[in-house]
Amino acid sequence: MKKIGLTLLTAFVGGAMALGVYKVIENKYSDNMSLEDKQKVYFASNRTVNPSTVVSSAGSVDFTQAAAEVTPAVVYIRTTYAAKSSGGGSQDQFEQMFGQMFGQRMRPQGPQMASGSGVIISPDGYIVTNNHVVAKAEKITIVTNDHRSFEAKVIGTDPNTDLALIKINATNLPIVKLGNSDAVRVGEWVLAVGNPFKLNSTVTAGIVSAKGRQIDIIGKDDDDENPYPVNQREPTLKKGIESFIQTDAAINPGNSGGALVNTNGELIGINAAIASHTGSYEGYGFAIPVNLAKKVLNDIKKFGVVKRGYVGISFADLSNSDMAQDIKTDKTNGLYVSSVLAGGGAEQAGIKPGDIITKVEGNVVYESSDLQERVGRLQPGDKIALTVLRDGSEKNFSVTLKADAPVAKTAAVSKSASELFNKMGASFQPLSQAQKAKFKVNSGVVVTQVRPGGMFDDTEIPVGSIITSINKQPINSVADMDKVITSLRNGRLIITGYYPDGGSFNNMFEVQ
Structure with a gap:
């Protein structure tokens, strides 16, 4: 009986502690948590x-x-x-x-x-x-x-x-x-x-x-x-x-x-x-x-910004009957590899031009979306299993996805903090210590995305640029940017920083 009582007491205390930890996390919803982790906390209680x-x-x-x-x-x-x-x-x-x-x-x-x-x-x-x-x-x-x-x-x-x-x-x-x-x-x-x-x-x-x-x-x-x-x-x-x-x-x-x-x-x-x-x-x-x-x-x-991995191939969809006829194959599904990118994951894995990709992670490939959607979920460095048809027989390959520098652009402008943030038309990430050392700065955020039509796009502040201050206030995070924008009084934004090549800029925006 004592052992049973001790077991029940231990289970009760453990459950209470777990619930307490969940409640602490739930109340904070730390911004370091992934969106899925936040969901788990929410639906737990x-x-x-x-x-x-x-x-x-x-x-x-x-x-x-x-x-x-x-x-x-x-x-x-x-x-x-x-x-x-x-x-x-x-x-x-x-x-x-x-x-x-x-x-x-x-x-x-x-x-x-x-x-x-x-x-x-x-x-x-x-x-x-x-x-x-x-x-x-x-x-x-x-x-x-x-x-x-x-x-x-x-x-x-x-x-x-x-x-x-x-x-x-x-x-x-x-x-x-x-x-x-x-x-x-x-x-x-x-x-x-x-x-x-x-x-x-x-x-x-x-x-x-x-x-x-x-x-x-x-x-x-x-x-x-x-x-x-x-x-x-x-x-x-x-x-x-x-x-x-x-x-x-x-x-x-x-x-x-x-x-x-x-x-x-x-x-x-x-x-x-x-x-x-x-x-x-x-x-x-x-x-x-x-x-x-x-x-x-x-x-x-x-x-x-989205970090994508790439197989490193050019391909054509064999569900297109004209394409299948041109390469003289009776296959009606799969992806014909027309070329392989030098130094890419496919080349290093052994995939060659003329191969036909028939399966991704063991699932039959009927059209290009079957490959793209699977690859789209993965990061550079992740592995993906591909099966290809070569010389009449299927071979299996494990391809390590390679990174490709994202070409991102985007943006917008306005009177409230949120509107101004959208008008800037960019996304940001805090600087790493290595980046601070490279640019010899003590504060800053790096531009990870520039959306077409916004301030950053119009003044050609590209992805990879460093923002060190706005209106002479040091910037280390998006929260810092929000504070400066919220206190904007004269209708002007003076953004100071460095281009990716190290050249400096000091741009002024008139906010209407």
């Missing part, structure tokens, strides 16, 4: 909805609990853009091919408005949305399900996946639980949650129609005359990473950036586009798989 309070209306196919849990964490995003002169110019590619997913953009002179959706994924205010929802926005306003309004700042964007991470200053927010998009099956029920036509908190139901769908919308060039739609030199990622979940759940303008969830209320995708001749729902919607989004968002949060 929170339950948005008590299942006993939800009345089932459709037996085993019941969406009430999932809808009740997810809706509070899906936000309405309203963006403001600089005035543009009316006139010609081609429509934005997203508007032209897939309808105005982020709302009706107005073309006349004066500030332009647009709208979309976002999903809260961390209780301290991190929100995932689409890059095209917030790209070039000067002001980003978030309206939560309980009608509170916040200004958001862009933490970073990734045009290659059409994802963006933004943040508002708030605590104890409801969040959507991150799910597992690999476990999603064609035919299963899903819900799309967002703000179509500015109708807040709208839930629609449908099924997963297909997976791994490539629709050639991200990064597509109008003048691209490539005869093979999925033939690309992998390191450039010219056409982006596309491996969409296709659904027939009704998605309309304003749903972009919203949540695609399973019946357990778990986030499996970020709604991104619709295939439509009219700009409204016609039965086909596409969402970015959450497993790809997890890697992208954590990189943006940690580094300010």
